[in-house]
Amino acid sequence: QLQLVESGGGLVQPGGSLRLSCTASGFTLDYYAIGWFRQAPGKAREGVSCISSLDGSTSYADSVKGRFTFSRGNAKNTVYLQMNRLKPEDSAVYFCAAHAYLCPETPDEYDYWGQGTQVTVSS
Numbered sequence: 006q007l008q009l010v011e012s013g014g015g016l017v018q019p020g021g022s023l024r025l026s027c028t029a030s031g032f033t034l035d036y037y038a039i040g041w042f043r044q045a046p047g048k049a050r051e052g053v054s055c056i057s058s059l060d061g062s063t064s065y066a067d068s069v070k071g072r073f074t075f076s077r078g079n080a081k082n083t084v085y086l087q088m089n090r091l092k093p094e095d096s097a098v099y100f101c102a103a104h105a106y107l108c109p110e111t112p113d114e115y116d117y118w119g120q121g122t123q124v125t126v127s128s
Contacts, residue, residue: 007031007117011101014122017091023124025086026078027101029117033081034058038108040115041075041086043097043124053099054086055108064108069095091126098123 013025027039040055054075056063063075074087088095099122102115109115 009101009103009117009119011099011119011122014099014124016125016127018128019092019126021091021126022087022089023091025088025099025101025122025124027084027086027119029082029103034077034084034103035081037103037105037116039075039084040102040104040108040112042100042102042112043095044100044121045097048097050100050112051097052112056084057108058106088124091124093126096124096126 008030010028011025013023015023017023036058038055038057041053042050043053044050052066053069054063054065054073056075065073072090077084101119103117104115
């Protein structure tokens with residue numbers, strides 16, 4: 006069974022950091038672009054970042070540039086989203102998704118989705 010599982014969410018104070026993991030089972034992520042998305046209650050899903058499998062290039066939403074860093078782990082089935090200087094507006098459920106090779110233009114093009122992990126930034 007092919008699936009993605011996110012982990013690493015939790016409660017953190019403003020200015021703090023969290024590292025989210027996205028782990029694949031049933032397949033490796035070598036040939037997949039991975040996107041991170043988030044959705045807060047009452048808000049639309051927002052694309053946060055994407056990393057291409059072809060050249061490792063990454064893209065970030067303006068709201069997280071300079072604070073979030075996406076990387077691939079040494080294990081071929083895990084990627085990470087390092088989130089620093091977190092703000093209350095970063096609170097959301099974070100999802101990872103996989104698409105073959107390149108970051109797609111729309112979320113609907115992703116082939117696999119995880120169930121999400123909750124991130125809450127609050128004092």
